[in-house]
Amino acid sequence: MAGDGYESFAAFVAARQRSLLRSATLLTGDSHLAQDLVQEALVKLAVRWDGVGTEHPEAYARQIMYRDFVSWRRRMRREWLGSAVTPPPVADSVGHSDDRVALEAALAQLTRKQRAVLVLRFYEDLSVEQTADLLRVSVGTVKSQSHAALSRLRLLAPDLDSSASTSAYEEASRD
Amino acid sequence: MIEAKLPGLLAGIVEDVDDVEEMGGTPLIRAAWTAGRVRRRRRMLVTVAAAVIAAGTVCVSAVVAVRDVGGSPPASRDRSAAPSVPASAASVTTAPAPAGESALPVLETPFAALTGLPMTAPGLSTAPLPRVAAAAQRPHGPVLLLAPDGSWRQVDSTWMTAAGTTVGSTVVPVLSSRSISPDGRTLALTVPGAVVLVDVRTGKARRLPVDGPTGRALETASWLPDGAHVVTGGDAGTVVVSTVDGVVRPATYLSDDVASGHGGDPVVELTGSTLVIHDPGSAPAQVPLRQDPRIKPDQWYGATWINHGRIARTTFQAGSAEQAVVVIDTTTGRITHAIELTYGQPVARSQGCCATLGWLNDQTVLLRDGGQLLGWRPATGTLFRIARLPSASSQDADAADIVIAMMP
Numbered sequence: 030m031a032g033d034g035y036e037s038f039a040a041f042v043a044a045r046q047r048s049l050l051r052s053a054t055l056l057t058g059d060s061h062l063a064q065d066l067v068q069e070a071l072v073k074l075a076v077r078w079d080g081v082g083t084e085h086p087e088a089y090a091r092q093i094m095y096r097d098f099v100s101w102r103r104r105m106r107r108e109w110l111g112s113a114v115t116p117p118p119v120a121d122s123v124g125h126s127d128d129r130v131a132l133e134a135a136l137a138q139l140t141r142k143q144r145a146v147l148v149l150r151f152y153e154d155l156s157v158e159q160t161a162d163l164l165r166v167s168v169g170t171v172k173s174q175s176h177a178a179l180s181r182l183r184l185l186a187p188d189l190d191s192s193a194s195t196s197a198y199e200e201a202s203r204d
Numbered sequence: 205m206i207e208a209k210l211p212g213l214l215a216g217i218v219e220d221v222d223d224v225e226e227m228g229g230t231p232l233i234r235a236a237w238t239a240g241r242v243r244r245r246r247r248m249l250v251t252v253a254a255a256v257i258a259a260g261t262v263c264v265s266a267v268v269a270v271r272d273v274g275g276s277p278p279a280s281r282d283r284s285a286a287p288s289v290p291a292s293a294a295s296v297t298t299a300p301a302p303a304g305e306s307a308l309p310v311l312e313t314p315f316a317a318l319t320g321l322p323m324t325a326p327g328l329s330t331a332p333l334p335r336v337a338a339a340a341q342r343p344h345g346p347v348l349l350l351a352p353d354g355s356w357r358q359v360d361s362t363w364m365t366a367a368g369t370t371v372g373s374t375v376v377p378v379l380s381s382r383s384i385s386p387d388g389r390t391l392a393l394t395v396p397g398a399v400v401l402v403d404v405r406t407g408k409a410r411r412l413p414v415d416g417p418t419g420r421a422l423e424t425a426s427w428l429p430d431g432a433h434v435v436t437g438g439d440a441g442t443v444v445v446s447t448v449d450g451v452v453r454p455a456t457y458l459s460d461d462v463a464s465g466h467g468g469d470p471v472v473e474l475t476g477s478t479l480v481i482h483d484p485g486s487a488p489a490q491v492p493l494r495q496d497p498r499i500k501p502d503q504w505y506g507a508t509w510i511n512h513g514r515i516a517r518t519t520f521q522a523g524s525a526e527q528a529v530v531v532i533d534t535t536t537g538r539i540t541h542a543i544e545l546t547y548g549q550p551v552a553r554s555q556g557c558c559a560t561l562g563w564l565n566d567q568t569v570l571l572r573d574g575g576q577l578l579g580w581r582p583a584t585g586t587l588f589r590i591a592r593l594p595s596a597s598s599q600d601a602d603a604a605d606i607v608i609a610m611m612p
Contacts, residue, residue: 035237042233051218060221065567065581068236072584075240132213151210182206189213190206 034078041086042071049090055148056098058137070094092163095149099141099164128189135185143178146171232309235586242585294496294530294539297585301551302574311579311588313564314338317354318577318608321594325349327360329407335388336404339609341379347393349404359391361409363400379607380424381507381561382464385431388611390447392425392434399425399434399445412450414443426459429469429510435459456488463510465563472534474508474515477501479534491537499528499542506559509569510534516569518560529560529571531582541582545573562610570610577608 049070053063070093074086136144142164149160150171161171183190300308314337321340325348336357338350347359359377362370377393377400384391391402397415399422402408414422414436423437434445435455442455455462457473457480471482479491493501502522509516515532521544531541547553553574561570561577568579572593579588593608 035234038237039233042236046233047221051221054218054221055214061565061567063221065583068232068581068584068586071233071236072240072243075237076244078237078240128209129213129216132210133217147210148214151207152214154211179206189209 038075038078045087045090048087049094052091052148052153053094053098055136055152056095056141056144058133066094066098069097091153095145095163096165099145128186131186131189132182135182135189138185139178139181142166143174143181146174147178147182150175232586235309236584239585294499294542295582295585296498296528296541297543297580297587299543299545299573299578299587301546302553302576305573305576305578305587305589308578308587308589311568311590313579313590314350314352314354315570315577315610316591317350317356318591318593321348322356325356325358327407328357328402328404329360331357332407333357333404335611336384336391337388337611339379339384339391341607344376347377347379347391349391357404359393359402359407361400361402361407363395363398363409363411378422378424379609380426381559381607381609382424382426383609384611385427386429386465386467386611387431392427392436392447394422394425394436397422399436401434401447412445412447412452414445414452423459426462426507427464428462428471429465429467430471431467435462460507461504463508463515465510466512469510469513472508472510472515474504474517474532479515479532479537481534491534493532494536494538496539496542499530499539499544501530501539507561509560509562511563511566514540516560516563518558518571527558529558529569529580531569541585543571543580543582543585543587561608564610572608 046067049067050063053066054060057063057066070090073093074090077089078086136147139147145164146160149155149163150157155163157168157171157175161168164171166174299305318338318340321342323342324346328349333349333351335352336349337352339347340350341347349357349359351357375395377395379391379393383393389404391404393400393402395411397413399412399414401410401412403410423442425434425436427434428444432446432448434447435457436443436445437459442458443452444455445452457475461473461475463469463472463474470484473480473482477493479493481489481491483489499519500522501519503520505518505520505527507517513534515534516529517532518527518529520527526544526546528542528544530539532538533540545553545558547557557572557574559572561572564570564579567581567583568588569582570590571578571580575593577590577593579590580586581588
């Protein structure tokens with residue numbers, strides 16, 4: 030019933046769904062919104078699968094996802110389900126470092142574009158130029174947004190900028 | 205330096221997002237693929253139609269140009285003679301037959317616990333809750349509350365009659381589909397002649413008399429989006445009860461027609477083919493529903509729900525064995541999305557099977573299809589399974605079905 034191309038599409042999604050969902054979770058800060066974001070990207074990918082399926086489907090899916098996130102018109106406030114059922118950051122922090130909890134709270138205070146730039150630069154490890162290309166903005170915009178986002182993080186979570194504190198990542202790296 | 209820490213911290217935030225089945229696995233992949241191909245076909249059709257229209261425009265322009273060259277006066281533009289193009293048709297999805305719903309992807313929510321609805325639960329007065337996610341009531345049974353953590357409570361509050369007699373232990377309060385306040389902290393139940401407000405954080409109840417001493421049964425109790433008023437009906441017709449001071453005033457709308465939802469939306473009434481916006485301090489504004497080439501509401505069914513200017517409600521359609529849950533933009537009156545739920549044979553779905561139970565969040569509408577609680581995402585047309593709802597107690601086989609209330 031699925032038709033031509035479905036098998037390759039399904040194989041791609043099965044392989045990359047987790048990665049896309051992780052990026053979307055960082056963008057939205059909400060598991061349900063993240064699923065929506067990924068799902069919409071997958072639907073759009075399916076529309077263009079004949080053209081992009083054999084080339085760079087993941088790049089295309091990420092491009093859709095990030096651009097959709099930045100341009101989402103509807104208010105993306107945390108809905109009651111997100112706040113009441115999904116454990117809030119504090120409740121979710123059992124066993125996690127204070128830094129991580131502080132970062133989650135601070136990320137929620139950033140604009141969508143700032144958040145997208147941070148995730149692309151520091152999670153996806155893209156260059157300034159690659160980030161600008163993906164978001165269809167200028168290199169200068171990426172730099173200014175990145176600078177503003179980092180400044181805001183320092184303000185909202187000053188402990189993150191302290192050399193005395195140790196991140197979970199660094200702890201894990203030493204193990 | 206914060207830049208040095210960010211990669212590790214960001215990775216740590218999503219380290220638990222590791223279940224590829226979380227989004228529904230294979231059924232979701234198939235749903236995305238199908239939705240994408242449907243969208244692709246539509247685009248191709250639109251492209252073809254646009255090409256035809258463009259070609260027609262070029263021909264007409266050429267004719268007019270030739271006439272202009274010939275010195276003839278330009279033809280008058282009669283807008284009424286222009287072809288009617290349905291430029292704003294609703295995006296329509298068709299639900300599978302009930303037998304096929306088991307193949308739908310699963311949406312993880314706490315409502316899955318509704319499948320195991322208990323007969324009784326610990327009393328709310330001894331084990332209060334910060335808020336409630338859903339409530340259910342078997343015919344003549346206690347009002348059971350589902351907490352966000354999946355645990356259950358039972359309303360065990362007592363309240364007084366107008367004469368001061370405690371009746372909470374003998375009179376069963378009635379749950380409505382919109383009994384839960386927008387903040388999830390207060391239940392509005394009905395007892396003969398009064399609305400009873402139960403604070404789930406304390407388990408304490410407050411009785412608001414509606415019909416004076418007559419003590420007759422009331423209609424359902426439905427919260428308005430402001431979280432301060434409840435609509436119900438009694439001897440004097442539909443009334444609005446202030447939960448702040450208990451003042452009762454007559455309403456101009458029916459309980460089912462007025463929308464419940466989150467705070468921030470005005471009072472909106474959906475009646476017939478009109479939306480009525482009741483903004484405080486101004487006369488009600490009417491927004492006529494736009495005609496849609498496919499979705500033709502004939503009769504509204506069940507409760508009305510609003511979310512950021514979008515109404516969701518079930519309708520029976522004129523001239524077909526279709527019922528649909530529709531989403532309407534209250535600003536334009538346009539039906540933007542619909543999911544059709546065909547009833548009768550051979551799909552084995554009954555008319556009136558499918559009530560709209562509210563908005564789960566900005567993206568998802570909750571609906572009930574017989575014994576299934578489903579989630580529908582209008583933007584993508586995706587349908588999810590949420591929970592198999594329990595049937596009524598065998599001791600009450602002839603009684604009405606279980607009432608389910610969701611936090612709006």
